[in-house]
Amino acid sequence: MVQKDYDYIVCGGGTSGCVVAARLAEDANSSILLVEAGPDCKDNENIKMTGGWSKNFDAETDWNLVTPPMAGVDNRQVKLSRGKFLGGSSGVNGTLCIRGTEQDFDDWDLPGWSGKEVFAYMRKSENFHTKDWFKADEKAHGYDGPLHIEPHDMAPISDLLLKSMESQGLPLDHDMFTTGSRSHGCGHAPRSVHNGLRSTGADFVTDDQHRPNIDIIVDTLVDKVNFDENKRAISVDLVDKSGKKSTVSAKREIIVSGGAYCTPAVLLRSGIGPKEELQKLGVDCLVDSPGVGKNLLDHLITFTFYEVTKDGVTNDHLVYHHPDAAMEAYMLYKEKKTGILSTFPFGAFAFARLDDRLKDEPLWQEAQKKAQSGRDPMGLTNSQPHIEFFTTELYGGPKQYDQFPIDKKSAFAMITELFSPRSKGTVTINSTDPFENPVVDCNYLADPLDLLVMTEGVRFGNEIVMQGAGTKDIVKGSWPADLTHHAHTKREEWIPHVKKGATTCYHAAGTCKMGKDDDPMAVLDAQLRVKGVTGLRIADCSVMPSLHGGHTQMPAYGIGEKAADLIKAAA
Incomplete structure (x- = not known):
């Protein structure tokens, strides 16, 4: 039974929102309402069973967002799947715990958000379980x-790919994605999985972590935040999936944790955003905040598949090669919580700097003349990677990759991920109807430097596969055979491949960014408080001023931890 008022209302039960609610509930005298747009999903096997992740897409458990056509990727539309259930995208992500480097957060130049401090908050959420073979930096974990x-226990192809990465100049450092100590090297990416079960944000507020002072309501959208005459946030308008409306009051603070797509939509419906946009929607402008929904950042990725000539090195035989394989994998998981469905099928990982490969490119040279001292054309220092490589252990990926190797062929992907994108997108709304999804334009590859770095990265990834010591003798070529990947290719040859295949890595951030008082595009101050009002904070990846060189899962947990501490300190 939902009360009429609480001390705190957390709008969004995703990764960050669950952390905020859980930590605020540590004060037994505080009452917290956690509102989630999607269902509870406590009985959804395809969340805890990591290999079932894709079954939650294109369903009620997915926000089902699709971009408009984007010129930079040949006017394609890109599906932006996001988890719409308690735990949010932590229940459908790739489980990867890749934190970036401390410099990424130092670049924010905001008090309380140094790399050292953010890394400490990421550790606070973590319960790390090592394995005998893994060379962990024990002090880097929580x-x-x-x-x-x-x-992650890797398939043979992943060990071979690590050898190829090493032979192509990327030194092996097992725990580099936790320590953030390398901008050029390869290693193992720890996963948010333990004993065959996916761990999610929902674990912070359910089962043995649930506290009686948290009320959780699901299948309920946040329409808007209401304010008093002093512009203090006092209540939230809610609407459940049947259309029934209600209003709940907050005595202390309201925290919006809707993510980089939905948080700006809530602010816009509440009268906080660019004045002209609000006027077109017929919304009274409470705060003219031009940065709401702007500065959308995401990591772009491109899959390149390769056929393997040696049997048993990939995991394709475990799911594709005979009619009963998929059922056998499922029964193994049901009975023992092991096998291919107990983990995510990513394998080897690497960070890479591309300075030497790009130094003779005219576009790079011209951009370097305009770069800040100590920075390259992408705005990075030498301690920050340009790209990430990661690989799959079998055929599969986004929905367009549907030519499965049923005839006992085997394949894997080399995935190239662009860090520090210069192209920025937007999030807007077409109406004040909370049931209508926001319009998300990622604006991929609009900046020519992004295309330059991405195509050179894909080219380097191809060289790792085709020339690397571990894979050069077992790789036949691309799968399916629509391209022939030779060891030596020109960067320009990869432009059509990148434009045709580039897609989201689901790392959306930046749409309600923090900033200093003199930054007109900053929606928040360094305390995560919405500028121009009181009693309202944001806690999710939308607060990030710039996108770190890693994956957003761990920063989302860290932002939730930091937000809770800020709120407690204010109380």
């Missing part, structure tokens, strides 16, 4: 949080 993390 051991007391609700988020269970462990290394």
